[in-house]
Amino acid sequence: MSKKPIIAVTRVLPDAGMSMLAEAADIELRVWPGDLPPNPDELAALVAGVDGVIALVTDPIGGDLLDRNPSIRVLSNFAVGYDNIDVVAATERGVLVCNTPGVLTETTADLTFALLVSAARRVVEGVEYVRAGKWQTWSPTLLLGQDLHDATIAIVGFGRIGREVAKRAAGFSMRILAVTSDPTPRTDSETGAMYTDLDTALKEADFVCLNVALNDDTRGMIGARELGLMKRSAILVNAARGPVVDTRALVEALRNGVIAGAALDVTDPEPLPADHPLIAMENCIVVPHIASGSVATRSKMARMAATNAIEAVRGNRPPHIVNGDVWQNRRQ
Ligand code: DGY
Secondary structure, eight states: OOOOOEEEESSOOOHHHHHHHHHOTTOEEEEOOOSSOOOHHHHHHHHTTOSEEEEOTTOOBOHHHHHHOTTOOEEEESSSOOTTBOHHHHHHTTOEEEOOOSTTHHHHHHHHHHHHHHHHTTHHHHHHHHHTTOOOSOOTTTTOOOOOTTOEEEEEOOSHHHHHHHHHHHHTTOEEEEEOSOOOOOBOTTTOOEEEOHHHHHHHOSEEEEOOOOSTTTTTOBOHHHHHHSOTTOEEEEOSOGGGBOHHHHHHHHHTTSSSEEEESSOSSSSOOTTOHHHHOTTEEEOOSOTTOOHHHHHHHHHHHHHHHHHHHTTSOOSOBSOHHHHHTOOO
16 A cells, blocks of 8 residues: 655644645645744654645745655645745755735735724824823824825835735725836826836835835845835835845834834744834834734635645645746656
8 A cells, every 4th residue: 555645734724724634535644733833853853754845934944954855745835925935946856836825915905904004093002002091081182193095105016915905095095106126107007006116106105015025136125225215204014024124224214213103014033022122112013924814814825725735745736836847847
């Protein structure tokens, strides 16, 4: 009898995905039981001899790990982003990389917009004020924030998620600037966004939302120079990846009033240590990388990640491949 293929899962996923994996009678499952990610040694032990890995954004996977485990045929990321995986190394070794695109687009845009509204209207400060027992009367000048309607939003990264952020911004009657690799001035027919270059967008926007993937072009894209171009009243929202922003430069900009505020779903490092200056700053909101975190969306992501892994170890084409060349060039 031939051995069943093994799938390692680096954290317990929502039931929708775990039950699919458990019910796949032709597959053996190996699940990391911890609430925290496996450390590199633990990850190496977990994936030893497996055929597929369902990984999280917290699991760095590079060529070394794949060289030590040539049995791995698929890395199925429980995320749309896959910057935790060295895709070039995986491709060179004929390992499929899969992700969960599409299902989290709206949910991530919702949270991006929630951060924007919260920062603009000082919602978190308001909650803290009430919790601290400071609310004594209605006041004409208490916690005054910024209007969203008629303000200008710059959306840096106009892919699936950026476009959904734009639709929400249109609903708030905002002027929308879109930044992509092609700055040719033109208007997006679906959202009314006007394409422009990054510097112009930074100078003109009241709110700057980052929705780019992390790669060599976007790492450190927002540093001291870029923050310096922004209006002093502007708010930066990052729901992309922490390293898109230079953290030190952001701390200085918030401290010195170079910009008015920031709202971050993602940080660099991640998690931020509890004593990190960004956490104590009143003009900065930090939430723990929860943009895709709705019950429905995480269940869809779990099903998708499970399907990608199961199909790949069965020798079938998984639905969401990042490095299609590996599938094209596979040995039959
Ligand atoms: C992603 O999917 O890339 C998110 O950051 C994690 O859900």
